[in-house]
Amino acid sequence: MEPVTYNLIGAGLIVIGAGIGLGQIGGKAMEGIARQPEATGKIQTAMIIIAALLEGLAFGALFLGK
Amino acid sequence: MKIFQQSFKFITLAVLVFLSTSIYAKSSNEGEGQVSTKKEVEEYILHHIQDSHDFSLFSYTNDEGERKHFGFPLPVILWTSEGLVTFMSSEFHHNDDGHVIVEKDGQKFAKIHSKIYELESGASEVSFDEDHHAKNAHKVLDFSITKSVVGVLFVGLLMFFWFSRLAKQYKNKQIPTGFGRVLEPLVIYVRDEIARPNIGDKHYRKFTGYLLTVFFFIWILNLMGLTPFGFNVTGQLAVTACLAIFTLVIYTVSGNKDYWMHMLWMPGVPVLIRPVLAIIELAGAFLIKPFSLLVRLFANISAGHIVVMSLIAIMFTLKDTLTVAGATGLSLVLSFFITLIEVLVAFLQAYIFTMLSALFIGMAVAEHDHEHEHDENGHEIPDAEDVRENFI
Numbered sequence: 001m002e003p004v005t006y007n008l009i010g011a012g013l014i015v016i017g018a019g020i021g022l023g024q025i026g027g028k029a030m031e032g033i034a035r036q037p038e039a040t041g042k043i044q045t046a047m048i049i050i051a052a053l054l055e056g057l058a059f060g061a062l063f064l065g066k
Numbered sequence: 067m068k069i070f071q072q073s074f075k076f077i078t079l080a081v082l083v084f085l086s087t088s089i090y091a092k093s094s095n096e097g098e099g100q101v102s103t104k105k106e107v108e109e110y111i112l113h114h115i116q117d118s119h120d121f122s123l124f125s126y127t128n129d130e131g132e133r134k135h136f137g138f139p140l141p142v143i144l145w146t147s148e149g150l151v152t153f154m155s156s157e158f159h160h161n162d163d164g165h166v167i168v169e170k171d172g173q174k175f176a177k178i179h180s181k182i183y184e185l186e187s188g189a190s191e192v193s194f195d196e197d198h199h200a201k202n203a204h205k206v207l208d209f210s211i212t213k214s215v216v217g218v219l220f221v222g223l224l225m226f227f228w229f230s231r232l233a234k235q236y237k238n239k240q241i242p243t244g245f246g247r248v249l250e251p252l253v254i255y256v257r258d259e260i261a262r263p264n265i266g267d268k269h270y271r272k273f274t275g276y277l278l279t280v281f282f283f284i285w286i287l288n289l290m291g292l293t294p295f296g297f298n299v300t301g302q303l304a305v306t307a308c309l310a311i312f313t314l315v316i317y318t319v320s321g322n323k324d325y326w327m328h329m330l331w332m333p334g335v336p337v338l339i340r341p342v343l344a345i346i347e348l349a350g351a352f353l354i355k356p357f358s359l360l361v362r363l364f365a366n367i368s369a370g371h372i373v374v375m376s377l378i379a380i381m382f383t384l385k386d387t388l389t390v391a392g393a394t395g396l397s398l399v400l401s402f403f404i405t406l407i408e409v410l411v412a413f414l415q416a417y418i419f420t421m422l423s424a425l426f427i428g429m430a431v432a433e434h435d436h437e438h439e440h441d442e443n444g445h446e447i448p449d450a451e452d453v454r455e456n457f458i
Contacts, residue, residue: 045259045421048414048417048418048421049418049421049422049425052362052418052421052422053358055362055366056358056359056361056362057358059361059362059365059366060357060358060361062365063361063364063365
């Protein structure tokens with residue numbers, strides 16, 4: 001296989017990992033909001049921060065792999 | 067009357083969005099018939115993502131086969147071995163592969179892929195090796211006013227005008243008028259939702275200025291990236307790296323004793339682990355935090371631009387299968403909704419950058435009180451304040 005193909009496989013793996021992570025964050029935040037609707041604001045802020053950290057990791061990996 | 071006004075606004079918005087897509091589309095319609103569509107689309111996206119030395123809005127080939135460019139040239143400022151050289155970028159005649167040579171005081175310059183090269187003495191044209199690198203030319207220090215620099219200066223002036231006006235209105239009348247009413251809630255939002263909870267009531271005022279500046283700078287530039295002018299300023303690594311370095315310098319300089327203590331010699335863990343933790347903490351503070359800040363903003367904005375432009379390029383790639391009208395309609399619908407999502411992303415990325423900057427600064431200035439009493443086993447006895455906080 002050409003090296004470009006390996007890059008693409010790597011990018012796919014990164015996206016799968018990031019997708020699982022974001023799904024976990026979003027799902028748990030939804031559960032938290034459903035249990036305690038009055039804490040929606042705080043949960044959303046924390047959710048966005050953690051999603052941003054994860055996204056930074058995924059983008060870093062994509063960027064280095066390019 | 068009100069309904070009329072609202073529908074008028076909606077129509078204006080729709081027309082603007084439609085115009086922006088059609089202008090993007092125009093600039094991609096280059097050299098048809100000679101190059102493959104795929105390569106052409108790739109080049110057109112790459113050209114947009116890169117910074118450029120001239121501000122070109124669109125270009126087309128007229129009936130005589132001449133290339134016509136619409137836009138305006140920008141000054142090129144170079145620092146070479148023989149001193150300062152300045153000229154206008156129009157002297158390159160929009161050539162980007164090194165064939166047009168500009169001669170100034172015996173020095174020759176060529177532009178290759180948006181970078182300016184100085185030809186070595188005696189050479190009359192650029193020659194390339196197999197990897198398409200210039201053999202007889204070298205890069206020079208380039209201080210040109212490029213398209214991104216124009217964007218940065220424009221936003222700087224705009225923010226100076228808006229916020230000095232807002233400040234003046236607060237001094238005179240207490241209540242802002244005009245555009246200040248749009249800015250006020252955002253300023254209060256950044257102060258009360260980002261700065262105060264993350265930095266703490268005691269120190270937040272000192273850093274609110276920086277956080278507001280960074281928030282509005284990134285947000286306005288992100289929004290400008292969605293206009294037909296095609297700015298891609300926050301999608302340039304140099305710009306995001308610079309912003310991340312600002313944050314790095316601020317939280318490093320304002321870090322207090324506890325911050326450095328926790329970084330270099332973490333209390334409360336076994337002594338053998340402390341050096342390991344120190345290495346991790348140092349790498350985190352000086353490499354990972356700024357790197358994640360700069361890469362997140364750069365990658366999000368670039369990815370957004372690439373997606374929008376790829377969807378616009380559907381007009382050309384699917385022209386044969388879906389007919390011209392079908393491909394244009396599909397591309398218009400998809401790029402319209404992606405552009406709406408990009409408006410959200412523009413705000414979100416500015417928010418996240420500001421939020422994380424505030425968080426990092428908050429970590430550096432957080433005060434740990436070591437005044438707690440300890441019982442005979444060395445455990446902390448919580449004082450009344452802490453206990454009350456747990457219940458509220």
